[in-house]
Amino acid sequence: MKCALRDTPVVCFAGDGGFYYHLAELETAARYGINAVVIVNNNGALNQEIPHFDRAYGGDPDERGREMWGFSRINFATVAESLGCVGMRVEEPAQMAPTLEAALAARRPVVIDVVTDHRAFSPKTWTGEEDSKGH
Secondary structure (H helix, E strand, O other), rough: OOOOOOOOEEEEEEEEEHHHHHHOOHHHHHEEEEEOEEEEOOOOOOHHHHHHHHHHOOOOOOOOOHHHEEEOOOHHHHHHHOOOEEEEEEOHHHHHHHHHHHHOOOOOOOEEEOOOOOOOOOOOOOOOOOOOOOO
């Protein structure tokens, strides 16, 4: 999108699981001046998958079950910097707005690593089969 709209601010939101697929593109963005801002929901997990794994395998989300959906804790701001981009990290909600403003003003490719809790689920929009916990 940013390549097509070079003069338009472009912000991409990705979970950490999805972002892992595209890490190498940060070096390309830095090299070619593709100045998009990527916000990474860094919860160390494929958290939207947790209820499915728990239902299928009776997993314990804090122990063995985590092997199915959890990641090591990574600082994506540091990774971004090592690939030639700007890295920013948000650990408190109040930091988000000023960090996004700074990212958009940077005129460089930026990764905003937003540290979140793997137990924070997005609201469901589909009301299909649910387990006893409402997942």
